Amino acid sequence: MLYRLREAGFGAYLVGGAVRDLLVAGNPKDFDVATDATPEQIKNLFRNCRLIGRRFRLAHVVFGREIIEVATFRANTDDGTGDREVENGMLVRDNVYGSIEDDAIRRDFTCNALYYAIEDFSVRDYTGGFEDVQAGIMRLIGEPEQRYREDPVRMLRAVRLAAKLGFTIEPATAAPIPQLAHLLGDAAPARLFEEMLKLFLSGHAVASFEGLEQHGLFAELFPESAAALRTNRSGALRRVIVEGLANTDTRVAAGEPVSPAFLFALLLWPAYCRAMARLQKQGMPAEEAVRLAADVATADQLERIALPRRFSLPMQEIWLMQMRFASRQKRRVFRTLSHPRFRAAFDFLLLRQAASGEHGQDVVFWQQAREQSGRELEASLESSAGSRGDLPVTAEGARRAPRRRRGSPAGSADPAAAE
Template identity: 75%
Template sequence: MAASNADHGRATLPYGPATITPNIALRIIPRDQHPISRKDISPNALRVLYRLRDSGYAGYLVGGAVRDLLVGGHPKDFDVATNATPEQVKQLFRNCRLIGRRFRLAHVVFGNEIIEVATFRANSDDGSGDRELDNGRLVRDNVYGTIEDDAVRRDFTANALYYAIEDFSVRDYTGGFEDVQARTLKLIGDPEQRYREDPVRMLRAVRLAAKLNFQIDPATAEPIKPLAPLLGDAAPARLFEEILKLFLSGNAVASFEGLERFDLLRVLFPETAAALKSNRSGALRRMLLEGLAGTDKRVAHDEPVSPAFLFALLLWPAYCRALMSLQAEGVHAEEAQRRAADRVTLHQLNTVALPRRFSLPMQEIWLLQTRFAQRQRKRVLRLLTHPRFRAAFDFLVLRLAASGEHADDVSFWREAQLQSPEVLATSLTSTGGVGEEGEGATRRRRRRRRRTGATSAE
């Protein structure tokens, strides 16, 4: 594909022990040589771009929106890059607020939509800017520069593409246009240095490759396994947000497989990784993948997915392994379940900041599983009214992917939900073996004790 070239130069990234000096060559891809149309861009983003232009500033649609539009996607977020400072942007838009410490940004608010406007960032600090490094990692960066500087500071070439509103062209400084066409994800600069600068980029590589169905460039992929332990030093709150992006964006299965392939799963979920490795039958992994596939379907249909349910799924192998260990030590079943849930949650907090508003419902989903084997009338009616019943039942259905022994329980509770409380209560009272007392109830209680071990061994 032909394109014009101009404005050659070089830019330097002052990160890591050495200096990254990528070649910069602007390639302009005219409107008739790319598929991006204004009708596919948020009208609010266009308003921001036109206001910047009319006020004498440069403004470009940038990053993921440009990348996704080039591959036929439908971006939800539209970001703008400009040579206007955040304060200057705020002067142009009454509906603007300034946010951020590490990166000072302008958010232009249009109802439920926010257009993020970032000032071009510079690659070097002459002392007049606001940049802070901590052991080679960037903790604050508000040094402004040119569009060329901004391009080489971005992480992947596919994210360093700029859509110009004045002529509807795409500006490419790092070869990203060709990489997008080749469906390749490539880091700008030296991959090892870029990962050391921000280890979370390893997760972004996996997530974007899964989302876009891109291949990770070999040079970009090679350092991930040896550098994976660096993720352990990332802020737990930031890792929580990254996990939500990995698994709640509609590509959970591919993201999970990418984490496994690059040894990142054992850093993010060490006890889950250990449990999957020791589960020779593969039942736990089958269940986990089944659950993630269901998550992808819900996202595709714009249905909500609770982070509590997601983490219940991701940490279930760890819970099962902890439960088996406690039972082997002779701990009573109910006590073992509570202790296993607390142990797994506490250990996971060392890596990922899982808020209590999600960890507590997660534990309830686990602890309700053994109650599905109980058919006494009062217990059945009580469980049906439990606020976590539906989530726990959906989780029970997932467990069929690991073990067919749950089929009877799934059938019973599926039917129970279709009956009125009066009809259900009558049927439970009149059915042998499921009343409040008697020989049938005793048999059911004894069988539940035997099933506890089966739960933990899936």
């Protein structure tokens, strides 16, 4: 692509994240090209090209499953001939074209403003990005507050890239973030959902979470969860999140899939526990509170981040199944084991056990239950029920507490009570 553009008389460079990642010995997954050719000129050169975007007019050149994104050099200033629109300080359309120097200055971070030139195999640097990459520094180009106001999502990008690269956010770049975090409320909820996937499903979830907390962004994105974490004296709710995100990083590193439903079940677990406690304090029966809290926590979050139903419904099932793990009734046990969310819900129970140590008996029982044949499990449950109600003797030989009366959920009414 670079050579074809150059042979057609245009300047063309590999730009941004690919150059940055190669300089830090990374393996780029995406390749972006910057050129002085307009989107229409690019389309004329490549039959496998489609033009996309309203805010930023871009060309996507498709090679099988690979997409190379090609952007025309953009300028910061508009002489009236370009296509730029600003609403309340935010850029809603920015298609003003310029030179490579103009393009470098309007990029977000210095480490993303590096251009690889094929004519002499050099890296072109107009903002000091090469030195910042060598020093491991994230630095905004331009006046930080103004740049964040133009696009508040840049605050999330700063945290994400710092976590991914192991960089430090330069003090002047970091300073305005806590005071401007509220601007994320103006970002499109659907865009924030995509940013959450980038933050937490790219193999650096723990570092991203810690960065969001450090810079006051987590409370803006997940206000109910943040409030619950602040009041959870034992710290177990936070440990559930960190343990789960660490497991997510391990799975990503191993090339294993991670479900957004499980991710949001982690991030919103404190909010769910908080909603349930609040409903029960108002006098709502525990079984009803368990279910309503899931809807409340989800609805509250949807005001900030657009969570599609294909993820929110499985997320709620993971939460609700936590209440079923203390039941030893034969019918409920078999129903739980056959539930399509059993594996995810059990993995979530393991995280709760790692965080608080209060669910060991449930973990042992369900580990054994899923390894037994149907007949073996049925015989075990009938034997245990005959010796004492419907609750079996645990692997450690200690009997569980008597079954709660109808009207209370199996196990603790508050899943965070012991956490």
